[in-house]
Amino acid sequence: xxxxxxxxxxxxxxxxxxxxxxxxxxxxxxxxxxxxxxxxxxxxxxxxxxxxxxxxxxxxxxxxxxxxxxxxxxxxxxxxxxxxxxxxxxxxxxxxxxxxxxxxxxxxxxxxxxxxxxxxxxxxxxxxxxxxxxxxxxxxxxxxxxxxxxxxxxxxxxxxxxxxxxxxxxxxxxxxxxxxxxxxxxxxxxxxxxxxxxxxxxxxxxxxxxxxxxxxxxxxxxxxxxxxxxxxxxxxxxxxxxxxxxxxxxxxxxxxxxxxxxxxxxxxxxxxxxxxxxxxxxxxxxxxxxxxxxxxxxxxxxxxxxxxxxxxxxxxxxxxxxxxxxxxxxxxxxxxxxxxxxxxxxxxxxxxxxxxxxxxxxxxxxxxxxxxxxxxxxxxxxxxxxxxxxxxxxxxxxxxxxxxxxxxxxxxxxxxxxxxxxxxxxxxxxxxxxxxxxxxxxxxxxxxxxxxxxxxxxxxxxxxxxxxxxxxxxxxxxxxxxxxx
Amino acid sequence: xxxxxxxxxxxxxxxxxxxxxxxxxxxxxxxxxxxxxxxxxxxxxxxxxxxxxxxxxxxxxxxxxxxxxxxxxxxxxxxxxxxxxxxxxxxxxxxxxxxxxxxxxxxxxxxxxxxxxxxxxxxxxxxxxxxxxxxxxxxxxxxxxxxxxxxxxxxxxxxxxxxxxxxxxxxxxxxxxxxxxxxxxxxxxxxxxxxxxxxxxxxxxxxxxxxxxxxxxxxxxxxxxxxxxxxxxxxxxxxxxxxxxxxxxxxxxxxxxxxxxxxxxxxxxxxxxxxxxxxxxxxxxxxxxxxxxxxxxxxxxxxxxxxxxxxx
Numbered sequence: 001x002x003x004x005x006x007x008x009x010x011x012x013x014x015x016x017x018x019x020x021x022x023x024x025x026x027x028x029x030x031x032x033x034x035x036x037x038x039x040x041x042x043x044x045x046x047x048x049x050x051x052x053x054x055x056x057x058x059x060x061x062x063x064x065x066x067x068x069x070x071x072x073x074x075x076x077x078x079x080x081x082x083x084x085x086x087x088x089x090x091x092x093x094x095x096x097x098x099x100x101x102x103x104x105x106x107x108x109x110x111x112x113x114x115x116x117x118x119x120x121x122x123x124x125x126x127x128x129x130x131x132x133x134x135x136x137x138x139x140x141x142x143x144x145x146x147x148x149x150x151x152x153x154x155x156x157x158x159x160x161x162x163x164x165x166x167x168x169x170x171x172x173x174x175x176x177x178x179x180x181x182x183x184x185x186x187x188x189x190x191x192x193x194x195x196x197x198x199x200x201x202x203x204x205x206x207x208x209x210x211x212x213x214x215x216x217x218x219x220x221x222x223x224x225x226x227x228x229x230x231x232x233x234x235x236x237x238x239x240x241x242x243x244x245x246x247x248x249x250x251x252x253x254x255x256x257x258x259x260x261x262x263x264x265x266x267x268x269x270x271x272x273x274x275x276x277x278x279x280x281x282x283x284x285x286x287x288x289x290x291x292x293x294x295x296x297x298x299x300x301x302x303x304x305x306x307x308x309x310x311x312x313x314x315x316x317x318x319x320x321x322x323x324x325x326x327x328x329x330x331x332x333x334x335x336x337x338x339x340x341x342x343x344x345x346x347x348x349x350x351x352x353x354x355x356x357x358x359x360x361x362x363x364x365x366x367x368x369x370x371x372x373x374x375x376x377x378x379x380x381x382x383x384x385x386x387x388x389x390x391x392x393x394x395x396x397x398x399x400x401x402x403x404x405x406x407x408x409x410x411x412x413x414x415x416x417x418x419x420x421x422x423x424x425x426x427x428x429x430x431x432x433x434x435x436x437x438x439x440x441x442x443x444x445x446x447x448x449x450x451x452x453x454x455x456x457x458x459x460x461x462x463x464x465x466x467x468x469x470x471x472x473x474x475x476x477x478x479x480x481x482x483x484x485x
Numbered sequence: 486x487x488x489x490x491x492x493x494x495x496x497x498x499x500x501x502x503x504x505x506x507x508x509x510x511x512x513x514x515x516x517x518x519x520x521x522x523x524x525x526x527x528x529x530x531x532x533x534x535x536x537x538x539x540x541x542x543x544x545x546x547x548x549x550x551x552x553x554x555x556x557x558x559x560x561x562x563x564x565x566x567x568x569x570x571x572x573x574x575x576x577x578x579x580x581x582x583x584x585x586x587x588x589x590x591x592x593x594x595x596x597x598x599x600x601x602x603x604x605x606x607x608x609x610x611x612x613x614x615x616x617x618x619x620x621x622x623x624x625x626x627x628x629x630x631x632x633x634x635x636x637x638x639x640x641x642x643x644x645x646x647x648x649x650x651x652x653x654x655x656x657x658x659x660x661x662x663x664x665x666x667x668x669x670x671x672x673x674x675x676x677x678x679x680x681x682x683x684x685x686x687x688x689x690x691x692x693x694x695x696x697x698x699x700x701x702x703x704x705x706x707x708x709x710x711x712x713x714x715x716x717x718x719x720x721x722x723x724x725x726x727x728x729x730x731x732x733x734x735x736x737x738x739x740x741x742x743x744x745x746x747x748x749x750x751x752x753x754x755x756x757x758x759x760x761x762x763x764x765x766x767x768x769x770x771x772x773x774x775x776x777x778x779x780x781x782x783x784x785x786x787x788x789x790x791x792x793x794x795x796x797x
Binding site: 092103 | 642645648656663785
């Protein structure tokens with residue numbers, strides 16, 4: 001059995017997301033689809049799953065030509081897709097999610113099907129839990145089980161490792177290997193080189209809407225990087241950190257949201273220091289960042305910037321004191337969808353005049369687009385930019401002098417080149433005395449750029465580490481809540 | 486006892502409207518034209534009954550009018566990508582004015598109305614029989630609609646698909662569900678029930694037609710849908726609560742004659758106040774403490790409500 005895509009074209013307006021893509025995937029092999037953000041991987045897979053209708057091209061499975069006009073056609077042909085953000089219904093129960101769209105009305109049969117598949121792959125579900133309470137990894141497992149139950153012969157996974165824990169990732173990879181070994185066609189879409197290398201037997205690389213190469217794995221990583229980017233990028237090294245006077249000081253700060261309370265935390269951050277916050281998602285990192293930016297008032301304890309006590313002051317006071325926060329939800333919390341790049345720069349500059357000089361604003365935007373190499377025009381809206389370019393826009397919008405920069409997942413979802421660029425910018429700020437505190441789920445990023453790392457577990461800082469004397473294993477164990485001597 | 490029976494009867498048109506709008510909103514569409522739809526349907530029902538002498542044809546006319554308005558809202562949002570709130574608001578004004586204009590010849594006339602019919606057997610049950618089963622077909626129909634809607638939405642496969650379409654249209658689409666077709670169907674069905682509300686007013690509860698006969702009941706129905714947490718049974722409870730407030734206001738009129746201007750409006754204000762209570766944190770947490778009641782106590786709107794589903 002083999003899946004064949006021949007000369008697929010898909011355009012969105014003038015953007016050629018897929019420009020004549022031809023791909024052949026054999027059953028029994030784990031096939032990777034690699035490429036940087038915006039290379040056209042997701043579009044191709046959405047065409048394959050019937051989500052988008054292709055402009056032209058042919059798709060055949062097992063020699064049989066398929067007409068995929070809707071996801072229904074794809075499901076009937078045995079093609080199932082796990083979307084990057086699992087398309088589940090959060091308020092519905094596990095079993096309702098499993099059944100929805102399956103065509104059966106018999107809860108007993110559905111429950112049996114779910115249990116059987118769960119047993120096979122070592123998943124565990126309580127049928128009556130609302131899916132909202134499940135982790136992203138568990139939602140994926142539920143979707144995989146559902147697609148298999150519907151009789152999928154082809155399984156597509158679009159960036160499935162974003163936002164799941166390391167152990168869930170291992171379990172996912174084991175599941176995929178089992179499925180491929182059983183003769184399924186598995187397509188694994190990712191922009192992360194290591195994952196493709198870890199998991200796949202064969203890889204197809206896409207760039208700018210086209211296939212640029214295909215090879216059996218393993219091959220040297222440099223060869224894949226060159227295919228992805230056309231050039232080799234040297235990793236940014238760590239410069240010696242200069243530590244001056246204290247920028248931020250937390251004393252016995254206790255934080256609480258409805259869901260999580262943190263223990264008393266104390267922390268001092270010096271000028272030009274980079275602090276990494278490690279831990280599973282939702283272990284208290286976000287609360288700490290929000291407290292440092294004045295968005296969350298501590299229940300007790302004090303926060304000071306330099307010599308000034310900031311406890312209880314509002315976000316605006318922090319902002320004026322030189323604190324800048326870039327949350328993880330770039331489009332949801334950082335940018336305004338519907339507004340153009342020019343309008344964003346005008347907003348960020350603050351109002352001094354009553355009228356806006358739009359010509360000057362557009363010129364300034366064009367200059368900043370050039371300087372920060374944003375792929376877009378002054379008239380591009382925020383939501384039309386890719387994740388990497390949204391992050392570039394956010395960095396371009398930062399005021400020139402910042403004392404304290406707080407970031408959540410600075411490079412999540414970015415390709416290597418963009419991620420590298422982001423850190424070049426951050427390190428430059430650091431060199432000018434800005435203190436940086438960032439939360440990340442990427443261990444390499446934490447180890448490579450931090451001076452010190454705080455490890456969070458269930459609302460508590462369980463360890464403060466010197467990044468230079470720590471390795472990935474130790475950090476990984478700590479994040480999982482296992483203390484290492 | 487007599488009061489309870491009155492509450493049940495006077496609330497029955499609202500029950501139709503609330504259940505209809507609940508179904509529509511569950512599918513992710515807001516039909517904001519309720520107030521005008523009910524008015525025009527009430528007028529159409531009365532006029533039809535007056536001309537033909539048939540209550541049945543009166544109800545049918547009312548259903549067709551409101552279903553037609555609902556179809557217009559669905560079309561303008563799904564096909565033309567217009568804002569549902571704006572279209573609904575314009576239609577509510579238009580329909581109300583149209584009712585006032587077209588209904589002028591029928592003001593003060595008498596027409597065939599829904600005849601009382603005690604259900605044999607059931608109406609003889611002590612207490613319950615008098616309260617629930619000594620009314621007419623319009624009132625019994627309102628019970629049926631609540632139960633049928635509850636059963637359909639929460640117990641059937643189609644009902645689950647309906648919820649899915651309103652909750653996350655992209656996910657429903659990914660599962661092969663024809664999102665926009667279902668939205669058309671449920672908006673029109675919901676509209677039909679709203680039409681029955683109009684007929685139940687002019688052919689049963691308020692007997693007759695005059696300008697402004699059902700004014701504000703559409704808005705209160707929209708509020709009760711929210712109070713009801715998009716659940717037909719809780720919505721019906723809201724309707725009966727409102728009916729009780731109305732009856733109470735009526736009873737208090739002779740006690741405080743000075744307040745006779747305010748009392749008829751008071752139930753509307755109190756209903757909005759109750760709506761606020763439902764949104765307080767303690768009420769929301771009740772659902773976490775009693776998982777069995779979670780669905781009845783939850784009050785989150787369908788996430789995809791008012792959002793147009795477009796395939797790229």
